[in-house]
Amino acid sequence: MAWITKNSATMEIERRDEPYLTDAMKAKLTADVLPRFPRKQAATLPALHEVQHAYDYIPHQALEEIAAFLELEPSVVMDTATFYEEFFLRPRGKYLIWVCQSLSCEIMGQPTLLEQISAKLDIEPGETTDDGKFTLMTAECLGSCGTAPVALVNEDLHENLTYDNFERVLDSLK
Amino acid sequence: MALDAPILTKRIPTPPFGDIADRKVVSYDQFVATGGYAGLDKAVSMTPAEVIDLVKASELRGRGGAGFPAGLKWSFLPPEDGGQRFLTVNADESEPGTFKDRLMLEFDPHLLLEGIAICMHACRLDTAYIYIRGEYHLQRKRVQAAIKEAYDNKIFGPGSKLGQINGRDPQCFDHRGAGAYICGEETGLIESLEGKRGWPRIKPPFPAVAGAFGRPTIINNVETLAMVGPIMVEGVDWFKSMGVARPEGAPPTVPASYGPKLFGISGLVNRPGVYEDQLGITLKELIEVHGQGMRNGKKFKGAIPGGISMGVLGPDQYEAGLDFDIGKKYACLGLGTAGAIVFDEDTDMVSVARNIARFFAHESCGQCTPCREGTGWMYKMLTRIEAGNGRTKDLDLLLEIAGSIGAMPGTTICGLADGANWAVRTIVNKYWDEFESRVKPTLVQVTVGS
Ligand SMILES: Cc1cc2nc3c(=O)[nH]c(=O)nc-3n(C[C@H](O)[C@H](O)[C@H](O)COP(=O)(O)O)c2cc1C
Ligand code: SF4
Ligand code: FES
Numbered sequence: 001m002a003w004i005t006k007n008s009a010t011m012e013i014e015r016r017d018e019p020y021l022t023d024a025m026k027a028k029l030t031a032d033v034l035p036r037f038p039r040k041q042a043a044t045l046p047a048l049h050e051v052q053h054a055y056d057y058i059p060h061q062a063l064e065e066i067a068a069f070l071e072l073e074p075s076v077v078m079d080t081a082t083f084y085e086e087f088f089l090r091p092r093g094k095y096l097i098w099v100c101q102s103l104s105c106e107i108m109g110q111p112t113l114l115e116q117i118s119a120k121l122d123i124e125p126g127e128t129t130d131d132g133k134f135t136l137m138t139a140e141c142l143g144s145c146g147t148a149p150v151a152l153v154n155e156d157l158h159e160n161l162t163y164d165n166f167e168r169v170l171d172s173l174k
Numbered sequence: 175m176a177l178d179a180p181i182l183t184k185r186i187p188t189p190p191f192g193d194i195a196d197r198k199v200v201s202y203d204q205f206v207a208t209g210g211y212a213g214l215d216k217a218v219s220m221t222p223a224e225v226i227d228l229v230k231a232s233e234l235r236g237r238g239g240a241g242f243p244a245g246l247k248w249s250f251l252p253p254e255d256g257g258q259r260f261l262t263v264n265a266d267e268s269e270p271g272t273f274k275d276r277l278m279l280e281f282d283p284h285l286l287l288e289g290i291a292i293c294m295h296a297c298r299l300d301t302a303y304i305y306i307r308g309e310y311h312l313q314r315k316r317v318q319a320a321i322k323e324a325y326d327n328k329i330f331g332p333g334s335k336l337g338q339i340n341g342r343d344p345q346c347f348d349h350r351g352a353g354a355y356i357c358g359e360e361t362g363l364i365e366s367l368e369g370k371r372g373w374p375r376i377k378p379p380f381p382a383v384a385g386a387f388g389r390p391t392i393i394n395n396v397e398t399l400a401m402v403g404p405i406m407v408e409g410v411d412w413f414k415s416m417g418v419a420r421p422e423g424a425p426p427t428v429p430a431s432y433g434p435k436l437f438g439i440s441g442l443v444n445r446p447g448v449y450e451d452q453l454g455i456t457l458k459e460l461i462e463v464h465g466q467g468m469r470n471g472k473k474f475k476g477a478i479p480g481g482i483s484m485g486v487l488g489p490d491q492y493e494a495g496l497d498f499d500i501g502k503k504y505a506c507l508g509l510g511t512a513g514a515i516v517f518d519e520d521t522d523m524v525s526v527a528r529n530i531a532r533f534f535a536h537e538s539c540g541q542c543t544p545c546r547e548g549t550g551w552m553y554k555m556l557t558r559i560e561a562g563n564g565r566t567k568d569l570d571l572l573l574e575i576a577g578s579i580g581a582m583p584g585t586t587i588c589g590l591a592d593g594a595n596w597a598v599r600t601i602v603n604k605y606w607d608e609f610e611s612r613v614k615p616t617l618v619q620v621t622v623g624s
Contacts, residue, residue, distance in 0.1 A: 036301075036347050038258060038387045044369030045352055049308075070369075083371035085353035086308045098309070102270040103482055103529050104440040104515050140355060140533055141270040142309055145440035145513065146447045155311040 013060040020062035025050050026069060040070045044080050048087055056096075057088040085139075093128040093135035095173055098152040101138045104145035109162075113149055114138065116163045120170070134170070176451060176463075177416070181404050181434045182397065183450045184208070186281045189464070194447070197281055199316055202323035205284040211329070213403030217292040218335055225296035229402060232410045233432050238264050238358075238395025239481065239510050240589075241498045243429050244402075248297050250382040251390050258340060260391040261293055261302040262367060262381075263399060265317075266351055266358035268307055269481035270533060272513035274436040274448045275396035279306065279313035282400075283320035289399030290346060291329050291336060292406060297392050300339040302346040305363050308353045317348050355537040359588045360393045361385075362539065373539050374588035397436055405433075418454035418497045431497035431509075438513030439465045442472065442521070454497040457487060460514060472518035476604070480510030482530045483593025485600030505604075507596035523605040524612055527598055528556040534594035545591035548579040552598055564613040573602055 025047075033046045047066045051058050063081060067074040081087045099105075099114050118124060121134050128135040144150045147159035151166065158169055180191045185208060187196040205211065217225050230245030251259070263286070267275045278286055290302050304321075306314050325331040330346045338344075349367055351357050357366040361375035364386050385391025405413050413433050420430035431453040440446045443465035451464070457477055461467065468474055477487050479496060485506040487494050494504045501508040517526065535549040555572050558564050576599045579585055580592035602609055 036303075036345070038389075039368065041369035042367060042387075045350065045366070049350055049352070080369060080371055083354065084308075084351075087352055101529075102533055103478070103526065104271060106525070106529050107441055107515075107517065107521060139309070139353075140536060141268055141272070143267050143273045143276050143307065145271055145273050145515070146438065148440060148446075152309060157312070 013064075015061050019065050020051055020055060020059055021047070021065040021069060022054075025054070029069070041072055041076070043070055044072075044077060045084075048077075048081055048084075052087060056094070057091050060089070063089075091128075091132075094133050095153055096135050096137065097170075098137050098139035098142065099125075100140070100142045100144075100148070100150050102141035102145075104141075105149040108148040110149040113161055113163055113166065117166065117170075120167065133173075177434055180450055182278065182285070182400055182436055185285070186277060188447075188449060189445075199280070200282045200284060202284060202320070202327055205282070209407070210284055210403070211288055213406030214288050214291050214295075214329070214335065216406045217295050218337075222296045222298060225292065225406075228410060229296070229405065232405050232413045233430055234398065234401055234405060234413070235429055235431070235498060236395055237397035237401070237435065237511070239269065239483070239508075241429070241509065244394060244398055247382065247394075248293070248392060250380065251297055251392070252383060254298050254340065256340060258301060258342070258387070258389050259297070259299045260386040260389060261290060261297070261299040262360075262363060262386055262391055262393045263290060263302060263304040264358060264360065264363060264393055264395045265304050265306040265310070265313075266355075266363060267310070267396075268355040268358050269483060269511055269513065270530075271440060271478055271481045271515040272438060272511040273440075274438050274511065274513060276310060276313055277436070277448050278396050278400050279310065279317055281316075283317045284324070285400045285403060286317075286396055287320055287324050287329060287346065289402040291324075291344070292402050293392065293394065293399060294339060294344055295336050298339055299392060300342040300344055302344075303349045303367055303386070304347070305349045305351060305357070305367060307357075308351045314348060314350060321346055321348060354539075355533075356539040356588075356590060359590065362588070363393065364391065371539070373541050374590075376587055401433065416452045418452075418495065418499070421499065429498070431499065435496075435512055437464065437496065438511070439516065440513070441477070441516035442469045442518040443467065443516050444469055454495050456492075457494045457496060457514065458492050460496065461492075461516060465516065468516070468518055472520065475517045475519050475521055476523070477517060478513075478515040478597075479504075479506055480508070480512045480514065481593075482515070482533065482597050483589075484508055484510040485596040486526075486604055488604035506600055507592065522560075523601055523608050524556065524560045527601045528553065528560050530597045530601070531556050531594065534590065534597070538590060538594075542586040542591065544579040544585040545594070548575050548591065549594050551575055552594065556598075559609065559612055562612065565616045566610065566613050567616040568613060569602060569606075569609055573599055576602075 033043045051062045063077045064074045067077040125138045149161045185200045234244045235241045332343045334344045336344045356362045357372035359374045362372040366372040381391040417432035435453045445466040449464040531553040535553040538545050540546045576595045580595045
């Protein structure tokens with residue numbers, strides 16, 4: 001789980017006039033997602049995924065918009081959003097790298113691999129490169145232990161990693 | 175003891191029956207052409223109660239970790255009252271060492287959908303949600319495509335083969351998780367489905383009585399449901415001809431370990447992967463036959479039998495039979511997900527314990543103090559021991575903390591803490607000498623003279 005803390009007292013929410021949760025998104029959620037559940041709150045995860053898919057992260061203003069759309073308090077949506085590792089409440093890089101650090105991957109060489117990736121990108125896990133291209137994260141078991149070590153880059157899983165083959169993957173990304 | 179023919183992997187080429195390179199996603203038409211949905215046809219020709227009785231008689235046990243008899247679970251539902259009733263399919267697969275459901279979702283999603291439809295008919299459930307972990311992108315897309323085909327072919331939706339259930343057209347949806355191991359715990363999953371943080375609920379009430387949206391809900395693992403179609407077609411005797419019977423003299427209330435099972439194997443073996451075999455094959459067979467032996471001819475040092483929550487099998491437990499009784503016989507928690515992780519002579523067991531403790535500390539949902547704090551302390555202590563700064567008394571403290579957390583000792587809400595408890599305790603106990611050699615003796619203060 002994610003233990004996200006924020007400085008509530010001094011935090012200012014950046015706002016823009018144009019909504020993040022667009023009418024097109026609302027229409028899609030209304031047609032495809034809301035009818036699936038007896039309660040609107042159940043559309044929280046789908047709505048968060050939708051917003052994150054569009055902007056690569058979930059701005060605070062979008063949390064409020066989702067709350068209004070689902071007839072919830074913003075704090076309720078915030079509560080849910082901060083619980084899940086996959087949701088980013090701050091901007092992240094164009095390519096999100098999740099390196100699995102659980103047991104099968106560790107005994108198959110992940111620690112060295114992570115160090116090398118970290119050195120190449122010159123960032124620690126949790127950080128984003130200055131050019132905004134890569135964010136490096138560690139993940140717990142990605143469910144592909146038979147081809148350890150593995151890493152996800154956005155939605156693509158890369159298996160049987162060595163530093164050389166993974167470096168080629170990273171270099172090929174524009 | 176090998177299987178005569180593949181069952182769950184019938185359409186997913188897997189050694190020794192097929193070549194992994196030939197794997198392709200199985201479409202609805204290919205599924206039907208190879209006998210698929212025959213189990214559903216058979217089920218809908220029977221009454222719901224007859225289907226439940228058949229699944230009960232097969233003694234099919236849950237494949238998600240706890241091994242609870244599926245038919246029995248299905249019979250716990252209250253009588254229908256016209257309101258909605260749900261099936262939540264557990265495809266959250268996040269237990270380190272486990273990657274078997276992924277195979278079903280990726281290549282033969284209709285085998286799962288067939289099991290879902292049979293379960294909905296038997297239990298009178300009108301809506302199914304397949305809760306798929308957020309990181310399974312390809313698998314999610316494959317399942318979505320299969321669901322669409324199933325609607326087009328009247329498995330679900332208006333005009334479904336199932337008829338109306340609770341006055342509604344039967345529905346099946348995928349639902350995407352967002353990266354939290356705890357959402358695999360059944361009530362954590364339900365909370366997450368409802369749009370909240372995945373905090374497990376105190377039980378009772380059990381989901382069968384008050385689950386999703388406060389309504390009766392059945393929750394089963396992907397592999398459990400995928401097994402139901404073949405059982406409908408081939409029958410109870412066929413299913414029970416595989417696996418291990420209950421121990422001699424045990425009352426019929428003690429469930430046996432029948433049927434085929436997907437076994438995962440990862441770590442230091444030559445051919446890691448998911449293989450199908452009978453329940454009860456030995457760890458030795460799993461490693462030597464399916465895993466093609468230890469890598470680089472190294473010596474076996476131990477293995478996690480089924481996901482890290484189960485603890486460890488030591489160097490002298492190489493012949494352990496992998497069935498649901500493994501826990502009692504070999505001092506581990508159980509068979510779990512049957513996803514083995516194999517260690518060789520070079521594996522540092524202190525690092526293994528540290529890695530596992532970090533996993534639980536990271537994934538603890540934080541509701542119960544013993545779990546939230548205990549897993550964190552264990553991680554810190556093991557990090558210290560690994561760095562050579564531990565003391566002998568730390569080992570005792572480690573065992574004491576580990577032994578005190580969990581739903582079994584009664585200090586926590588869910589089983590995540592039991593997993594941490596068993597994993598750390600069994601590793602420290604079974605590799606005591608290794609741990610002892612890594613810590614400094616505890617200094618005891620003595621008073622000299624007077
Ligand atoms: C911490 C925790 C995580 C779990 N994760 C999963 C999981 O990822 N997949 C799964 O099928 N069961 C998981 N389970 C077991 C479920 O709670 C539940 O027993 C299971 O889904 C029931 O299905 P079955 O009877 O078909 O096995 C987990 C349990 C606990 C305590
Ligand atoms: S045992 Fe741990 S994971 Fe389970 S409910 Fe309690 S704090 Fe959460
Ligand atoms: S341990 Fe890395 S994918 Fe499972």
